[in-house]
Amino acid sequence: MKQILGIICSPRKLGNNEIAVKEISRRISEHHALKLLRLSDFNLRLCKGCYLCLFKNHCVLKDDLPVIIDAFCQADAFIVSAPAYCLGANASLKVLADRVLAFSGHVKEIWGKPAVGISVAGLEGKEGFTKLNVDNFMRLFLMNVKASEIIYAALPGEIIIKEGNLSILDRLATALTGDVIEPAEPRCPLCKGDTFRFLGDNRVRCMLCSNEGIVEASDSGVRIHAQRSSHELFLSEQDAMDHGQWLAGMKSKYQDNKTDLKAVTAPYKEIGEWIKPEKREKI
Ligand SMILES: Cc1cc2nc3c(=O)[nH]c(=O)nc-3n(C[C@H](O)[C@H](O)[C@H](O)COP(=O)(O)O)c2cc1C
Known part of the structure; x- marks a missing residue:
């Protein structure tokens, strides 16, 4: 692994997200360079839905996206870290996610690079859908998601001093260069998503890959069964x-x-x- 790209979706300098990314990098023994992108440093416009990027091979909006595309292509692995803002990830993550079509010409360059995700929330249990946003981001950008965790820390630096957090960061560091850490059951058998919408009659929709499944509860726990649809977005x-x-x-x-x-x-x-x-x- 030559280059790890830390994608920091918090505008707060030396805040919990920045420290989390740097601490994970410190815990990776394999030699690497840590490159950092703080999304709020960039002039990123909102996608205007013209689809021209699919035909011109670049986005027509004049902003900093090319720098980010280049950084994604150069990276060998990713650490994506976002704070909970109003029960979801900071908006900078979604602004970049919405520009994903402009990466279409780079599928081969970005496909399958290892990644770990961090969702930092200030209040225990009040992360809302932040982890779903982070997982969605990693999937949309075709990363090989090794692990994704929620960490609680409010004041800048609490990510390090709050009990239990360092072991979560250590787990993420190990996963980035090692084996995938599967989320606990029930999880989507197709994409490993752990957020579902209940559709009635034991049916659920995975909020990560959007496939429909059946929930089965037995003595050994709750499991989801689902099959690929005829139109998948990022499973392969x-x-x-x-x-x-x-x-x-x-x-x-x-x-x-x-x-x-x-x-x-x-x-x-x-x-x-x-x-x-x-x-x-x-x-
Ligand atoms: C505008 C705003 C909204 C926030 N909303 C939430 C929230 O919904 N749930 C939560 O647990 N923490 C929330 N927080 C707290 C941050 O997630 C928390 O302080 C986090 O550590 C910030 O990361 P940073 O230090 O990298 O900026 C919010 C913070 C701000 C500034």
Whole structure:
């Protein structure tokens, strides 16, 4: 492992997320360089949903994304760390996740690199869906998720001094260069996700890979059974490539149906009064 990229989704300098990433790096005996990205340092615009990146092989928004794509391609492994903000991960993680289509031309360069995730929450039990956000991020960017943990720490530095935290960081360090740590059952048999929506009649949907499954409770515990769907997003490298192709194919579907679609949308154009910012930046 030559280069580990720490992706820090907290704007707070020398806060718990930054320290967590650095402490994990310190605990990895294998020689490596630690590169760090604090997402809030970057000018990252919101994806505008134009899909042009699928055809031009780069995003048309003029911002710092190319630096980040380059860092992802150069890295051999990732540590992704995000603080809970309002029961989910800090928004910088989602802003970058939404730009994932601009990485489509780099699937082969980024596929399957080992990664560990950290979700830091200030209040015990109040992490909300932060871990789901972090896991989703690692899957979207086609990482080989070795482990993902929630750690509680509020004040900057508590990540180190709060009892039990160092052993979690140690586990993550070991996992990054070693074997996968499977989340406890019940977990999704397809993606190892541990968050589910209950659909009724013992059916659940995994909130990570979005596949539907059945919950089975027995004396040995609760298990989820699920099967791949016909359209997967990231379970294999081929799935990721196929999904990219499917997205690109939507262009011709749009061209074929453009007239009908315009007829549906046109009547909505003038409804309502838009409130606009005083000075609109041109994108
Ligand atoms: C705006 C904001 C919202 C937060 N929301 C939550 C939350 O929903 N749940 C929680 O447990 N902690 C919450 N926290 C606390 C942070 O997750 C916690 O302090 C964390 O250690 C910050 O990481 P950092 O030191 O790397 O910035 C919030 C902090 C801020 C600033």
